[in-house]
Amino acid sequence: MDKLEKLxxxxxxxxxxNKYLMAIRDGFLISTPLLIVGSVFLLLANFPISAWTDFVENCMIGDMSLAALLSKQSDATFTIMAIFATMGIGYYFAREMKTTPIFGAAVALMSWFILMPYNFSAKIAGLADATGVAVNVPEGATSMVRGLDLGWLGAKGIFVGILCAIISVHLYAWVEKKGWVIKMPAGVPPTVVASFAALIPAGIVMVVFFLINTLFTACGTNAFQFIFEFLQTPLLGLGDTLGAMIVAYIFLHLFWFFGINGGSVVGAVFNPVLQTLALENLNLYREVGAAGYTIENGAHIISQQFQDLFATFGGAGSTLSLLIAMLLFCRSKRIKDLGKLSLVPGIFGINEPIIFGLPIVLNPVMLIPFVLVPTVNIILSYFAMNMGLFPPCNGINIPWTMPVIISGFLATNWMGAVFQGGLLILGVFLYLPFIKAMDKQYLEDEQKAMESQEEEIDLDDFSFDDL
Incomplete structure (x- = not known):
């Protein structure tokens, strides 16, 4: 234990x-409320009941279906998630670097768009000549179009956004600390002073990223394509494995065992990968629908929703199973009372009362099931999805506080909800021997305490007349 703690x-x-990891973690959180609200609309457009999906697809409002109108909210959130992430990381990293956060967000976005390719290949359809007569177009013909490729604004552009935010804000803060700023005389409004002070640092950032973009162009490519092929794709491939998920979760729970928020520590490194995989799942789900959403078509098993909804139930350690075991099979007053107090928060994924109240922190008896139960959940869920018992999570941003069973149904289908229930029950029996050992000890302590109270002498009843 001492060696593990020292490590x-x-x-x-x-x-x-680490200011870089903290900025990345906090920057992604900016988009969370927007993604959750967008997910509500996306669920309404793709709710897994055929009668409802037929209704929203056939209900026309003007020249658009109700399904298309509902899905537009996801275009305004998920499709441009990389913009939110870049802006958020720039903002929080500027705060870590002790410079103006809003200018950090601005130069991060500016540098990102400087590297953005504005030409992309698109299929040609519906062309007409100058007289308005339709022109025959060969099937599958493409042409270069000037505009923004939505793929780079979403999952494919996230890693470029991270790098742009870190590099641009670092450079901006360095120039500012050098004193290379325009200083205005006294009496000028503060907003004007701040604007002119940012002029030279922002200009230097722009020049540097202009040179970077020119270098990539001279090499016949662009920064987005290069980073996607040589950095993002290998990282996602590494993160999209059962082994990576198990290792990450073992460390996450070991941190919790020592009273450290393991989700914050491990999530700072692993969550950007999981969120990118989830966004790719969502894009695929929107393209092919529920019927075509399979692993064979490119769906990822490992994703943010897989971690939130199938690895743990009731918080770290999957302690909702532990709570059920406490309430059904334990007899000590301490455990029973703690279970009653913790049940409602535990249903919604909040388990600090159990972590620190049972306790699990620094409790060797509970370390094994605390790590074992989530690991078993991950392995069984992975193979169940891989064998096609139910599809991988669809990428819709379902809050981690969503109760078990409901979350499984919304993220996969009814079979996923049933599987969640089975894992929850399995966790009860995995926790049972360990919590019963604690229950036995607590019962003995309570019995000793009662006997001690009975043996106490009441001095008020003592009289020397009895001698």
Whole structure:
């Protein structure tokens, strides 16, 4: 235990104090409320009941279907998620670098769009000549179109956004600290002072990214394509594996065991990969629909929703199973009372009362099931999805507080909800021997406490007349 603590505590401290990882973590959180609201509309457009989907697809409002109108909210959130992420990371990293956050967000977006390719290949359809007569177009013909490729605004552009935000804000803060700014005389409004002070740092950032973009162009490519092929794709391939998920979750729960928020520590490194995989799943789900959404068509099993909805139920350690075991099979007053108090929060994924109240922190008896149950959930869920028992999570941003069974139905289908229920029950029996051992100890302690109270002498009843 001492060796493990000596290993994990410095690691957690290093990650927790790393300004780059903290900026990336906090920057992604900016888009979370928007994605959750967008998910509600996307669920309404693709709710897994055929009668409802037929209705929204056939209900026309003007020249658009109700399904298309509902889906537009996801275009305004999921499709341009990379913009939110770049802006958010730039903002929080500027705060870490002790410079103006809003200008950090601005230069991050500016540098990202400088590297953005504005020409992309698109299929040609519906052309007409100058007289308005339709022109025959060969099937599958393409042409270069000037505009923004929505793929780069979403999942494919996230890693470029991370790099642009970190590099541009770093450069901006460095120039500012050098004192290379325009200083205005006293009496000028603060907003004007801040605007002119940002002029030279922002200009230098623009020149640097102009040179970077020119270099990529001279090499016949662009930064987005290069980073996607040589950085993002290998990282996603590494993160999209059962082994990576298991290792990440073992470390996550070991951190929690020592009282450190493992989700924050491990998530700072792993969540950008999981969120990108989830966004790719969502794009595929929107393109092919529920019927075509399969692993064979490119759906990822590992994703943010897989982690949130199938690895743990009731919070870290999948402690909702532990709560059920406490309430059904334990007899000590301490465990029973704690279980009653923790049940409602646990249903919604909040388990700090159990983590610190049972406790699980620094409790060797509970370490094994605390790590084992989520690991079993991950392995069984992975193989169930891989064998086609139910599809991978569809990428819709369902909050991690969504109760079990409901979350499984919304993220996959009714079979996924049933499977969640089975894992929840399995977790009860995996926790049972360990919580019963604690229950036995607590019963003995309570019995000793009662006997001690009975043996106490009441001095008020003592009299020297009895001698």
């Amino acid at each position: 994990l505590m410095p690691l957690a401290s290093a990650i927790g104090k």
